[in-house]
Amino acid sequence: MGFLSPWFLAAAGAVALPLWLHLLRQYKREPQPFSSVMFFERRLQSSVKHRRLRYLALLALRIALLALLAVAFANPFIWRTETIGGHRxxxxxxxxxxxxxxxxxxxxxxxxxxxxxxxxxxxxxxxxxxxxxxxxxxxxxxxxxxxxxxxxxxxxxxxxxxxxxxxxxxxxxxxxxxxxxxxxxxxxxxxxxxxxxxxxxxxxxxxxxxxxxxxxxxxxAPNWAVENVTAPARVYGEKNTRVTASLAGWRTLGATKRVSLVLDGKTIATQEVSIPANGRAQVEFLSFGVPYGAHRGEVRMQPGDKLPNDDSFAFSVERSDPRRVLLLYAGGRPQQAFFYKSALESASDTGLTVDSEAIELASREDFARFAYVVLSDVGDPGDTLNRALEDYVRRGGAVLVALGQRSASHGRVPISGERFTEQRQAEGVGFLDAQHAALAGVAHLDNVQVFDWMRLQPKTGARVLAKLADGSPLLVEESIGEGRLLIFTSSLDNSGNDFALHASFVPFVAQMGRYLAGGEETPSSVTAGTPVALRRTREKGTAADVIGPDGRHELSIKEGAQALTFELARAGYYEIQRADGRRTPIAVNADRRESDxxxxxxxxxxxxxxxxxxxxxxQPSGAERQSEPRSLWRYALLLVLAAALAESMFGSRYLRQERQAA
Amino acid sequence: MPAEVQNRFLDPAVLAGISGLDLVAKTVVDGFIAGLHRSPDFGFSQEFAEYRAYTPGDDLRHVDWNVFARTEKAYLKRYRGETNTALMVLLDASASMGFGSGPLRKFDYSKYLASALVYLAHLQRDSAGLIVFHDDVANFIRPSARQGQLLRLLHGIDRAELGRRTDFRRPFFELQQFLKTRGITVLISDFFEQPGKLVETIEPLRFRGNEVVLFHVLDPRELDPKLGGPALLIDMETGEAIEASAEYARTEYRERIGAHVEELRGKAQAAGLDYFLLRADRPLDGALREYFTIRQGRI
Structure with a gap:
């Protein structure tokens, strides 16, 4: 080590100052008169030794501070061997x-x-x-x-x-x-x-x-794969279903493959399929009878190839009875349920049937038994029922609220409590959010006229899914806890609009029904890497759970209580239990882009x-190396700073002691 | 005036601002008496002595009505004070008494104490005297209950100056010559002396039927010195210089002065002497009240 400016080292003589302050000046204490010294002893330890010990740390810090300052100005350096060319x-x-x-x-x-x-x-x-x-x-x-x-x-x-x-x-x-x-x-x-x-x-x-x-x-390399399988995720009632599989070959010769439909490990049907060279083929399994319950399905292609994992395609299918929707209407007006019930049940693939009931009888219902609840212009449901419905939604339930003339007298949306005012002027439908899952596939409602509707100001965080021509909300979604609340600002019958008389009413009701029942979230299979929603909010509620392809729980207890989503990263069958209590089997397949x-x-x-x-x-690792001086003044200055900080801490501590003693 | 307000007035720092020992003494004693629950039975010589049959002209306030209720005869309570006890105050004026860390030196505090005692004696019509001493007797006022005695005593106390060293033997030797009648001797000092030698010197007073009370006055900083660091201490009596560390003052010195106080207290009590420690920062009336409470309880 050397110094680029060694003359600055002469300043190190300043260390004599703290030495004088600490060792010489301390001796010169003013004598203090005391009534009697008969209880004191003449002992050296009581003065010099103690004094030296007490201020030793402070003295050392002050000397170090001055010495380091002199060293920093003297600009110390060391020789360091470095490779020419800069970066490592x-x-x-x-x-x-x-x-x-x-x-x-x-x-x-x-x-x-x-x-x-x-x-x-x-x-x-x-x-x-x-x-x-x-x-x-x-x-x-x-x-x-x-x-x-x-x-x-x-x-x-x-x-x-x-x-x-x-x-x-x-x-x-x-x-x-x-x-x-x-x-x-x-x-x-x-x-x-x-x-x-x-x-x-x-x-x-x-x-x-x-x-x-x-x-x-x-x-x-050539490769065949089961590229895709189309199968319903849910089958309702006694109907048979159909499974379609797409087989593909990349850089392959023409070949005949045996394709099997497997359900829970048992082969249900087998077909011989010829796949053209470097081409695709379709396989269709018709009248496929699925037993009740959730099942693990698979379309398997044989003989296999050198990439066997894409020679089969997993899917999940569940057969159950149609789920019931509870439609509550105002007492004495059962005709309110007619249009909605007819539209929903005419859509065959929803798996939903409607039970209609007067709201006065609804207090005895266990809402959790239903796929969702519809409040068709019920007016004021009453505090008890309102609380029960809110609790149902908060725990993961879904409610569709339609506002009509009877609701106008109450002036508040059930459950959410927003205020609204009745409007009696004809308006067309101006905007429809077709990207939203509740309205996916619903065509624009061009000819629909709404002549009795409620003007409401959506809450913060609410999403407007459809608007009237004047910009007023027609369909609003609110999230409450784990559940959903859809507010239709007119009636579901023909008393406030002519929507129910249009053909577009059926897909509108069906898609909204699927959305409210949660069916839109569960395709029969997804690609690896797809995230799945476990809960809507981080509110404290039931823990979610994910059981992976190997049967193990994928989430810790803490993750299960907090995670909003989970990435399905491995191929196989997962079982998802969401925070709202719904349990869903999901089949995951590797991304088939990888098969090419x-x-x-x-x-x-x-x-x-x-x-x-x-x-x-x-650049070879044995590049030319040369020694060059590397300055250390920055490090010395950092040490000066550290010594100054420590000195001020010690100094203030001693000063405090002196004051206390005084 | 509420007691707490009075106590606030009687803080040594407040007393230091009052000019005139007579006023100080009156303030202290009035405050002290105002704080008593049974003021007639308090004082040096106010111990109950006997009952005496009521005779016309006696003060009806002294009639014991409890006895009257039982016997239907009127009796008066008689107190020893009515036998004219003599109070002798010995005030140490050695140089060490000049030490003080607060507004009052020990000597000032002792003067106030002496003033309060002679004023109290005056109120009870006891005779009172004064000896101011250091290594010699600096002033002597013979005990008396005559008119003007209080002023003489207060003047003597006021005029007292600090001398040099303390020597108990000589003043006590002289005191024995002066004390012809039995009485109460109050010794006010900081007692920087070996307890054994001190008690040995004072003890003979007790043999003559005297009651001896030792008021040990110490400054708070003598009991708990606060040295900021190593210090050079000069003995106020001998001029001896010694280096002392703050750590020593915090630890060993405290143990030693504590042992000294305890030894003095033990030896005094063994010799039948009353002992009472007074910190010079303590309100004087409160200290006196505590002393007389202890004294009454013992009797």
Missing amino acids: KLTVIAIDRSFSMRYEGRMQQAKAEANRIIDGLHGQDFGQVAAFDSHVENLTQPEADSGVLRAAVDSVQPGDLASSFGEVARAMRVLSQSSGMDLDVHLISDMQQSSLPPAFRDLQMGPHTSLSLHQAGKSD LTTIPAETLALWRNTGDTTTGA
């Missing part, structure tokens, strides 16, 4: 763990390639292992220990998600910025074309990053490789 190098090994890596032998090849790269690292070179599919997961931190890197490579297992090279490139750009090191990225993958992002610029690597691409497995093993053209790979800084990776 980090070798990143990114291994593809997407579904396609389940192809015979590919993961083993990828691991062998990764270990070969690790073998090539020099003793002090840093390496980092990451695995990727739709996301990139760093399995290690920058690490010089090859044993740690090998263990991380061994831990990589193929999953069921699709791979995304765009995500890899983004992660490497972030890593390059955050680490400040040169990156030598080794990407080991089967190089599927389906993994490319829509725009090539998303593959751009960052500065100081070199990219090496390592292919695992042969290019353009077509690889990226060589020229595209070359272009991608060139987006990196090609000079970085070529």
Whole structure:
């Protein structure tokens, strides 16, 4: 170590000041008269020794403060050997763990390639292992220990998600910025074309990053897969159902496959299907009788190929009796239920039937037995019933409130309590939120006229799903606890509008019924990586639960009580119990984009490789090194700051003691 | 005036602001008496002695009505005070009494105490005298109940100056010559002396039938010194200098002065002497009230 400005060291003589203050000045105490010293003893410990001990820490800090200040100004430095060229190098090994890596032998090849790269690292070179599919997961931190890197490579297992090279490139750009090191990225993958992002610029690597691409497995391997299965998630009543499967081959020759429909492990039906070369075929299983209850279905294709996991497609199906909807009407007006009941029950696939009842009799009902409840212009339901309905909604129930002439006299929406005013002027329907699940597939209500309706101001957080031509809400959704409340600001019969007389009334009622009954959330199968909602709010309520494909609970107790969603990351059958109590079986299949093993053209790979800084990776680890002085004045100044802080703390402490003693 | 207000007035710091010992003494004693529940039975010489048959002209307030109710005869309570007890106040004026950490030095506080005692004796028509001493007798006023005695005593107390060292032997030797009648001797001092030697010196007074009361006056800082750091202490009597640390003052010194007080208290009580410790920051009337309560309970 040396000093660039050694003359400043002369200032270190200032340490004499605290020495004088602490050791010499302390001796000069003013004598104090005292009545009698007969109880004091002449002992050295009572003065000099104690004084020295007491102020030793303060003295040391003050000397250190002055000495460090002098050292900082003297600008100390050390000689440090550095590689010419600036940045340190980090070798990143990114291994593809997407579904396609389940192809015979590919993961083993990828691991062998990764270990070969690790073998090539020099003793002090840093390496980092990451695995990727739709996301990139760093399995290690920058690490010089090859044993740690090998263990991380061994831990990589193929999953069921699709791979995304765009995500890899983004992660490497972030890593390059955050680490400040040169990156030598080794990407080991089967190089599927389906993994490319829509725009090539998303593959751009960052500065100081070199990219090496390592292919695992042969290019353009042939593969057959059960691409899709169409099956109803729910079957109601005694009706038989139909299952349709789509089979596909990529870079395959024409072949005949045996396709089986399997339910709960038992083969129900089998068909022979010819799949043309590099083409698709459909299979249809008609009059499929599903027993009551929830079942695990599967369409299986045989003989299999080298990627067996996509040779079958899982789905779930449940048969149950139609669920009942409770429609409450004002006493003496049972005709209010006529239009709604007729429309809902005419839609065959809703699995809903309507029980209508006068509201005066509703207090005895257990609302939880119904798919949802409809309040058809009931006016004031009364406090007791209102509280019971609110409690029902809060715990996950659903209610559709229709406001008519009888409600106008009450002036408040049941359950939510919003105020409204009656309007008697004809308006058309101006806006319909067809993106919302409650109105999905409902055509625009062009000719509908609403002539008696209620103008209300939606609460904060409420969502307006349909509006009248003048902008007033026609259909409003509010979330209360775990449940849903839909408010239709006119009547459900023909007393306030002519909607019930139009054909569009049937899909409107049916889709809204499906939505309120919760049926829209449970398709027969989903793709791996799909998130599923467990609850609507974080309000304290029943815990949610997820049982995974291996039969284990996927959530801890804390997660079950708080999680809003859960990502279905693995293929297989899940059982979801939502916070509102509904239990749903869901089948999850790997993303079938992964079944197309077509690889990226060589020229595209070359272009991608060139987006990196090609000079970085070529730089040998034994680059020229030279020694250069590295200044330490910043560190000395930091020490000065620390000493000053400590001195002020000690000093104030002693001062406080002195004051207390005085 | 409420007692707490009176107590506030009688704080030593307040007493220091009152000019004139007579006023101080009156303030203290009035405050002290105002705080008593049974003021007629309090004082040095107001102990019950006997009943005497009522004779016309006697003050009806002294009739014991309880006895009258039982016997239908009127009796008066007689008190020892009516036998004219002599009160002798010995005031230590050694240099150490000049120490004080508050508004009052120990010597000032002791003067107020002496004034209050002679004023109390005056109220009870007892004869009272004064000896101011250090290593010699500085002033002596013979006990008397004559008119003007109170003023003489207060003047003597007021005029007292600090001397040098304390020497109990010489004043007590002289005192024994002066004390011809039995009475109460009150000794006010800081007693910076070996307890054994001190009691040995004072004890002979007790043999003559005298009651001896030791008022041990100490400054709060003598009991609990607060040294900011190492300090050079100069003995006010001997001029001896000694270095002392704050830690020593906090620990060992406190133990030693505490042991000294306890030894003095024990030896005094063993010799039949009354002992009462007074902190110089304590309201004087309250201290006197406590002392007389203890004294009455013992008798």
